[in-house]
Structures are given as C-alpha cells and as structure tokens.
Amino acid sequence: MSEDKEILLEKVRELEKTKKLHTDPTSDNTARILNEKRRFSAPLSEAEARKKMSGKSRRGFLVGAAAALTGIFGWRWMSDETKQSLVRRTFEFNEKVAQVFYRPSRLSPEFPPERISLPPRVNGFAGLSEGFDPASWTLSVGGLANRIDDLVLTLDQIKALPRTEMTTELKCVEGWSIIVNWAGVRFSDFAAVYLPQTIDGSVPDIINHPENLVPYVSMVTPDQAYYVGWDMPSILHPQTLLAYEINGQPLPLEHGAPLRLASPTKYGIKLIKRIGRIEFSADRPKDYWAEQGYDWYSGH
Amino acid sequence: MEKQLENKHPLAIRWLHWINFPLLAMMIWSGLLIYWANAVYGFWLFGHELFHFFPPLFYETLGVAFRLAEGISLHFFFMWLFAINGIIYVLYTIFSGEWRAIVPVPRSFKRAILVTLHDMKIVKKLPPQGKYNDAQRIAYTSVILMGAGSLITGLAIYKPLQLAWLTSLMGGYEWARWLHFWLTIFFVLFFVVHVIQVILAGWSNFRSMITGYEIVDADKPGVEPAEVKA
Numbered sequence: 001m002s003e004d005k006e007i008l009l010e011k012v013r014e015l016e017k018t019k020k021l022h023t024d025p026t027s028d029n030t031a032r033i034l035n036e037k038r039r040f041s042a043p044l045s046e047a048e049a050r051k052k053m054s055g056k057s058r059r060g061f062l063v064g065a066a067a068a069l070t071g072i073f074g075w076r077w078m079s080d081e082t083k084q085s086l087v088r089r090t091f092e093f094n095e096k097v098a099q100v101f102y103r104p105s106r107l108s109p110e111f112p113p114e115r116i117s118l119p120p121r122v123n124g125f126a127g128l129s130e131g132f133d134p135a136s137w138t139l140s141v142g143g144l145a146n147r148i149d150d151l152v153l154t155l156d157q158i159k160a161l162p163r164t165e166m167t168t169e170l171k172c173v174e175g176w177s178i179i180v181n182w183a184g185v186r187f188s189d190f191a192a193v194y195l196p197q198t199i200d201g202s203v204p205d206i207i208n209h210p211e212n213l214v215p216y217v218s219m220v221t222p223d224q225a226y227y228v229g230w231d232m233p234s235i236l237h238p239q240t241l242l243a244y245e246i247n248g249q250p251l252p253l254e255h256g257a258p259l260r261l262a263s264p265t266k267y268g269i270k271l272i273k274r275i276g277r278i279e280f281s282a283d284r285p286k287d288y289w290a291e292q293g294y295d296w297y298s299g300h
Numbered sequence: 301m302e303k304q305l306e307n308k309h310p311l312a313i314r315w316l317h318w319i320n321f322p323l324l325a326m327m328i329w330s331g332l333l334i335y336w337a338n339a340v341y342g343f344w345l346f347g348h349e350l351f352h353f354f355p356p357l358f359y360e361t362l363g364v365a366f367r368l369a370e371g372i373s374l375h376f377f378f379m380w381l382f383a384i385n386g387i388i389y390v391l392y393t394i395f396s397g398e399w400r401a402i403v404p405v406p407r408s409f410k411r412a413i414l415v416t417l418h419d420m421k422i423v424k425k426l427p428p429q430g431k432y433n434d435a436q437r438i439a440y441t442s443v444i445l446m447g448a449g450s451l452i453t454g455l456a457i458y459k460p461l462q463l464a465w466l467t468s469l470m471g472g473y474e475w476a477r478w479l480h481f482w483l484t485i486f487f488v489l490f491f492v493v494h495v496i497q498v499i500l501a502g503w504s505n506f507r508s509m510i511t512g513y514e515i516v517d518a519d520k521p522g523v524e525p526a527e528v529k530a
Contacts, residue, residue: 030408030437031430036400038431039307043518049303053515056305060511064318071322087373094376101462108461109468169473171460174368175338177473264461293369295376300461 084293095231095297104237108264108300111167116247117178122254126288127226128274134258137222143214143280145195145204150277153194155244155258161185161193164241166262173267173294182262184243188236196232196280210236218285219261222276229285234265234299242275267298302518308431308508313398316389317509323382324487326374327450331484333371336364341481353481379454386447401431403441408434443490446483453480 030036044052078086139158140150167181188206195204198212206213210232217235220227234240243262244251251257256273263271269289279285290296309317336359342349359365393399404412411427411434418426419435427434456467456476470476498506508514 028407028411029428029430030405030411030434031401031428033405034400034403034430036430037397040516040518041305041307043302043304046301046303049305049515052305053511053513056511056513057507060507064510067318087377090377090380091373098459098462103462106462106464109464109472169460171473172338173372175334175477176340289369293373295372300459 091295091297094295095299098297098299099231099233102233102299104233108168108239111169111179113167113181115179116167116181118247120180120246120255121172121176121178123172123174123268124273125254127221127223127272128253128256129223129225132222132253132274134253137258137276139259139275140277141194141279142277143197145197151194158185158190158242158259159244162189164189166239166241168239168262168264170262170264170268170271171300173269173289173298180262181247182241182243183245183248184241184259184262186238187240187242187261188238190242191236199282206236214280214282216281216283216285218277218279218281219272219275220277220279221272221274224276226272226288227286228261228270228272229287229290229296230266230270231297231299234263237263237265239264265300267300269294270298303515304518305513306508306516307512308514309512310392310396310398311512312392312396313389314509314512316385316392319385320382320389323378323385326378327382328484328487330371330374330378332362332364333367334375335481336371337368341478353485376458383451386444386451390444402437402444404434404437408437411435412438439490439493443487446486446490450480450483450487453477453483456480 041052137155139153139155141153142150144151162185163183164186165181165183167179169177170180171177191206195206196213196217198204199214200212202209202212204213213232215232217230217232218227219230240261240263243256243260244258246252246255251260253274256275259275260273261271261275270287284296287296289298335353339353342352344350393402411429414423414425414427415429415433415435417423432440452466453470453476455463456470457473457480460467460473460476467473467476470479504514
C-alpha cells in the first residue's frame, strides 16, 4: 500500500467519525459539549433514598426558615431611627467612595444649541419668597481668607469676573433631565479672586493646593428659607457656575434671578436659586433636602 | 427501581440564590418608589400607548406615592448587597465549574425552541439535557446578564459625570434610565415565569433548591438525562 493511499484512508475514517458524531443523538447535548459534571450517590433502594432525603430535608428547611425569619423580623424589629441612621451612614459611605474616584478633570458632556429643552422646566419655589427686588440685591460672602466680616458684592462686580457659557444637562432628583444653556462665572474663578480660608491658616492656593482650603461651602437664599451645602471639590469643578443667564436671557425670577448655581456635578436640588449668602466653612453646612432624607452629597 | 440522590445545587448557589431574592425585591421596590416621581414610560405600539407604567390604582394599592427620598436611600443601601451577592455568584459559578450547567451554546437556541414546544405539549420528545434544559440555560444566563446590565445602567444614571463615558455608551442619561427601567420589567417577567415553572416542576425539584438534593432514578448514566419525561 502506498503512503498516499494510507493518508487518504485515514481522512475517510476521520470523516466517518465526524459524520457519526453528528448523527449520534447524545452528541446533540449542551451538557456534554460543555463537559457538565453531575454528582450522584451510589444506587440506593427507594426506602433508603427517602430516609436519607428526609434527614437532609429537615435540616435544609430548618436552616432556611431560621434565615428567612431572621431576615424578616430583623428588618421589622429594626426601629425607624436605626433604619434612618443606617441609610444616612450609607449615603456618607457612598460619598466617601465617590470622592476616592472623583477627578475634577472629568467633564459632563456639552450639547449643541438645538438640543436645548425649551422652555426650561420650572421646579421648586422654596426660598423664592414674594416681594423680592433683584435690583437692590447684593451677595454676602463669608469665610474668606484674611477677613472676619462678610464681603458684600453687587451683580456688576460678579459680572466683571471672566464669563463662562455651557450647555449641559440638568438632572432632577425626581428622575427627569433638561438641557440648558447657562452663562455666568465659574465658581473656581470667583474663588480665585475671593479666596476661601484654609484649614491651617496657610495662604490659599485653589489651583495647586485645594486640599488646604476649608472643605465646605454653604449657600443660603436671602430669606434663609432654602440652603444648600457643597463639598469643595464639586464647587470648584470647572462646570460649576454662579449663573446669571439662562438660554441667552437674564435669569427670570422663577429660575433664580439674579444669581444661582448651575452645575452638572449634582442634582437640581443642590442648584440653589437666588443666592443671598455664600460662606466657606470648615463644618458641613446644613442642607434643605438632606434634612428631608435626601443624599447630602447628591454628586454625579 | 433503584434510586440515587443527586447533589443538585451546591450550598453556595443555594444561599446566593435565596439571598438574591429579598435583595432584588428591595431593589425593585425602592426603584418603584423612585420611578413614581417621574413615571414617564409606557408600552407603545404604532403610536398608541397600550399600557402606562403604572396606573394610579397600582400606586394607591401599594402606597408608593411621595416616598422618593426613602426609595433613593433604600436603593443606594441595597445596591451594595445586591451587587456583592451577584458578583460572588458569578465568581462561584466560574471557579466551581457550575457555569457548565448554566451557559448555552449556539445550538441551544434551536433546542430551547424544542423544549418550549415540549412544555406546550406540542411535541413529545425532549432534547437531551444536563441538569438544566437549553431553555433554562438561556433564561438563567440571560437573567445574570440582566443583573450585570442593571448594575451598569444604574452606575450610568448614578454617576453620569464621573462615568460620562459609560453614560454615553448607553446613549446618554435618558436612555440609560430607560434601559434600567426595562431591565427591571424583564426581571419581574422572569420572576413570574420562574415561579410558574417551579410550581409545574413539582415539590421534589423545589425542595432540591433548599436541601441541595433530589431523588432520581439510578439508571441514568452521568450527564445523560431523561430524554422522554412522559
């Protein structure tokens, strides 16, 4: 027999083998293809099997019932105060995790003008009490470096700072979102001129050593009915603005004239309208919605 | 007839499965409390909304209204437990080899149709299978992938700035929320079908998910299972 012939025969045998494999009904079996292993006991009589099974059954159901009851009654017996403190501590834990991964260089996407949601949705009137005159408005700033009393600024002084425009998505904690064009002053540009105090009394350097600044900012409406607290990294984010224009127009009263916060770094509940006072603070400021059980950080 | 005890579900799988049940329930419940605050989705067909999620009576019956803050706080507490439990489950199935009983192969889709036809009593013959049939493999693998999908879309909604790349991948914030919602609807549908199938499969099968063991006929070699269960 020549070698060629032998190779040919070998090929035919292989072909037959694969053909057989395809016609074999047991080969059409996912478990076999994936080499699934199963664990069987030695053969038992029916009585033996039942006896063994009932022992395992009793144990399994007892453990299961104990676990289920512990879970259900544990949750039921936990007082509302304990639950509230548990979820509040979880918010704070989540905040710490978020800050570990936080990078100020990451930006929210910006949108083309045709994506702007018109008219911009109006939501929330807390702090916008009647009888307010935007023309006589001034902004008080506390907690500045080298200064004990408040600094008082006019809108023109704020508008004199570099102007920034952005078209970003405003996300409401309720679950809806709108795209808005904002114009105003970057908070970081504002803080570069009106320097916050530091924790150690060192010279404030918001660009190179923001970690030395006091860690919080408090903002309150003139009637003090609405107030928010911000962490320093989020307020210094390049997309956090002290805004005075919305969609190319000066802010109307319902959107927070004459000055409000605009930022894609947090939910709308944190974007206070009609800011009356800003204070740089070492202590965590109180927050209107955090007092209602919402996340103080609410950061994106 | 000779019997055998089959160690069908390892201890870890049973615990992880049963722990997942209340966790997923809490995620869905708290998710519903959140969804209520902006309940915009419906089931649309040819420009008509056939069903709106959800009818007022549904909210009334369950007492869902005005509980957004509670919903958020529960969601962001249980998310950790749900995610950790799910990750442990996936790692366990990978390292124990249990994945061999769960994942489908390309031909599983054809066989899953045969299984479905068999369950609907249209055909008599059941394709050969291991512990699970091919329809189960597809369903169980899908629901694990859905869990991963819920985590990913959830992260995209939770941190749309720091994870902006992920949110963009979902088609933006609004689409991420839409996906997150529909994944939840499919979890509920999976749950309904799962419970019906467990009831139909009978007590011995259900008991095995609690005890780990099931009594089976001894004449079945290895992975070769019941070809005809009639």
